[in-house]
Amino acid sequence: MVVQVKKEEKKVILTKPLSLEGESNSDTSYTTPNLLQRVLSLFKNVRPGSDLTRFELPPQFNFPKSQLQCHGESVYCTGLDVLSMCNTGQNPQERFISVVAWCISTTRPATFGVAPFNPILGETHHVSKGNLNVLLEQVSHHPPVTALHATDEKENIEMIWSQQPVPKFNGTSVEAKVHGKRKLRLLNHGETYEMNCPHLLFKILPIPGANWVGNVNIRCQETGLVAELSYRSSHSFLGLGGNHKVIKGKIFDSSSLKVLYEVDGHWDSIVKLKDTNNGTVRVIYDAKEVISGLKTPIVKDAESVWATESAYVWGETSQEIMNKNWEKAREAKQVVEEKQREMLRERESKRKSWKPKHFTVSYSKEEGWDCSPIHKWVSDAPIIAQ
Template identity: 80%
Template sequence: MVVQVTKEEKKEIKIVLTKPLQLEKESNSEENYRAPNLLQRLLSLFNNVRPGSDLTRFQLPPLFNLPKSQLQCYGESVYCSASDMLSICNRGQSPLDRFISVVAWCISTTRPASFGVAPYNPILGETHHVSKGNLNVLLEQVSHHPPVTALHATNEKENIEMIWSQQPVPKFYGTSIEVKVDGKRKLKLLNHGETYEMNCPHLLFRILPIPSADWVGTVDIRCLETGLVAELSYKSSHSFLGLGGNHKVIKGKIIDSSSLKVLYDVDGHWDRIVKLKDRKNGKVRVIYDATEVISGLQAPILKDVESVWPTESVNVWSELSQAILSKDWEKAREAKQVVEERQRELMREFESKRQNWIPKHFVVSYTKEIGWHCSPIHNSVTPAPIIAL
């Protein structure tokens, strides 16, 4: 049950379009959303939560929210880029050239996270539909408990397609929160008949001794047709009392799985420079520069307000986002309760009728062996009324 929005109502709603998350060395706009005494408030929030607890159903007060949905954050990692890295992947002369470009693109989807603030948990059926150039991106929240997001993106000019599903699993460990991100990503370069599969690193929030947010874990990238494989390790070490250390490190290697030969070493920082070293001749080159790719990003623009779906994130959360931006926390609390109660009503309705939710844009299945599998209903994504710059 999704409340329909008339044309008149759409004109009254002030749609909030915010900048993507920026690199730490830039002026982070999300700093403006933080409430006073954030660490103290956060510690009190988790005072009665047991270590090891699953936080999937945990609801954050608006004080700790960014004015955007998690769907938007997932989408930004795909369409917010200062350079067209997907086209570079497609134009590589050899399978190895294309694979290296895909590795660089995969690193570019790792975006800065900020301690103490988080996006909204998407409601069931919520969508996010954005275009940038010839790339059209569509996300849908296909499950609420557990939370599962499906993504489909197509670029018909370059003949590129992306399909993936993501399920965040947050757990509390006393002095830290780790968000394991389950799900498989697929990037298809259809002109070359190549499919690349990859996973996502995990997000680690350290509360004590020094608050921080870091991506950690192992990412495996493989091309099913060529047998090329990349193993990337995301690390963030802290010295005594959390001071110093080496942050946002990425190390790895590119392997020819048919011969088990290591072709290249990968080394650098995902928020700065990542280099590739040729094992054969020792030559080193830069394959990714975060400053060039994810700096100076601007908020998207709205091309046609009347074409924005009622389920679009900016419609669902418009009143809450406006309240957060104006720091009207009482209004924010009320606006969030309205959305959450609408979600509960939807679930009660389906339970009373003994019906299952059917996503609009994806066919969804789940097995213990594979996990969540989301297949887009349509072959391509249509152009969107929200345009990324």
């Protein structure tokens, strides 16, 4: 399903969220034939170890979404309200377990050979679902840094993220390491949970595929509880057979280092938790409940959609990609990118620096990027997630 809204002769295009593999999704049936050969051709002049941050993809390798939308969807597109469950736990351990499940729910399937648009500087994505309001802004272009602020006034929950993907070509694969911090605050309980994100690995040879890999640490400073999760790509011979989206880990008390629970499963299906004290096992996450059957967001108030909104900025390019009109998609994409270059030249000529509209941003070698929201609460959005 595609939602189109005319705004100043440009289209606001919203497409179905990324969901579990195998689900019918007409919005993503735009990949070109001979994809592996095209990917190999794309990287034929790229040296192993190269940083791909400034690498520009032809539209044939884009799907009709900005990276901001992908980040946002991982928060507001859920079939089950995992976030509210974090608030209802009767004790710190139960709340921490719910936060672990919520963290896993933000991991969404990736597709080999296609990637979202690189957001332009100042691009935003603003969506509401129920009482949850989500706002993202591209606060830096080189390097690419995205800030996210999400609030639920009813539940008294706040999220603050900063993310910087650093993709590198490794000869037979591309690995996008995601730097930055994610904070989830349960204000009713006075608890802040800090976590990082796994890395996205695109394997080109011998078997093409996309998967999340790496270690994720979740820590609550107030309670001393820590989770260490490992995303693994478990392959059989030549990568054939089995489910490769493995997640394993543990939850422990940082003061005593005692392991309280063991985590085991697959992030795209079932994740179980084992109590090390009594051996009982329970399911804490079911991907089919959370990230299947997701619906396309809708535009509630077209007049209130910002000119910086991702679905507006890339609307024409997205439409042409879905139409498989590659020449028009290329032209539309060039218009967006050239406008960004013109704005940069204008700022440089006037010796003006660009400042984010919704975040205060700082950087240090020790702490990385810090993105603090200017406003306490995110406002209601004109785009609604169903």
